[in-house]
Amino acid sequence: MNKQKVKPKASTQKKKVKWQEWTITTLAFTSVGATLIWIVMMAHNSAPSLDDHTHRNDFPEPNVLIASSKVCMSTDAFMNGNTQMVVPNLGGTYYACSHQCTTALQSNEAERYAIDPVSKKRISKATAFICLHPDKSGKVCYFESKENHLAFIKLYRP
Ligand SMILES: [Zn+2]
Secondary structure, X not given: OHHHHHHHHHHHHHHHHHHHHHHHHHHHHHHHHHHHHHHHHHHHHHHHHHHHHHHHHOXXXXXOOEXXXXXXXXXXXXXXXXXXXXXXXXXXXXEEXXXXXXXXXXXXXXXXXXXXXXXOOEEEOOOOEEEEOOOOOOEEEEEOOHHHHHHHHHHHOO
8 A cells, every 4th residue: 555655756756857857957958048148149240340439439540650660571461569570681670470471571662662652653662651541441551641631531531
């Protein structure tokens, strides 16, 4: 008699435990799933804003002249706060972001010169006045004079 009474108790307890396990598993999966969805949503929302805003808000306006030491003169890219190297064994002070760019500036004379977009003159990047390109590409423009820089900015404004 006693044994018969015990058996159903045990089975109902087992059922309860199984049901609890199932509930916990479901909850765990749901919360993990929700977290994953949240992470994906956050990544989707934050990724473009990082590129379009945080990144470019740091950049100076094109009407401001920037220090030549902030430009990699091989790729003509504005390097913002990144440390630049002075390229040795050249006539003027040229800056490069990497050894590859240093070598490129040393070996390729064309990389050391730029065309002033206003006067169309070929000028040395080492002595040029530099501003960020108004197209916000992160590239820079080189000018032979401050006047040409101002004229360029006026031309570029719609
Ligand atoms: Zn570089």
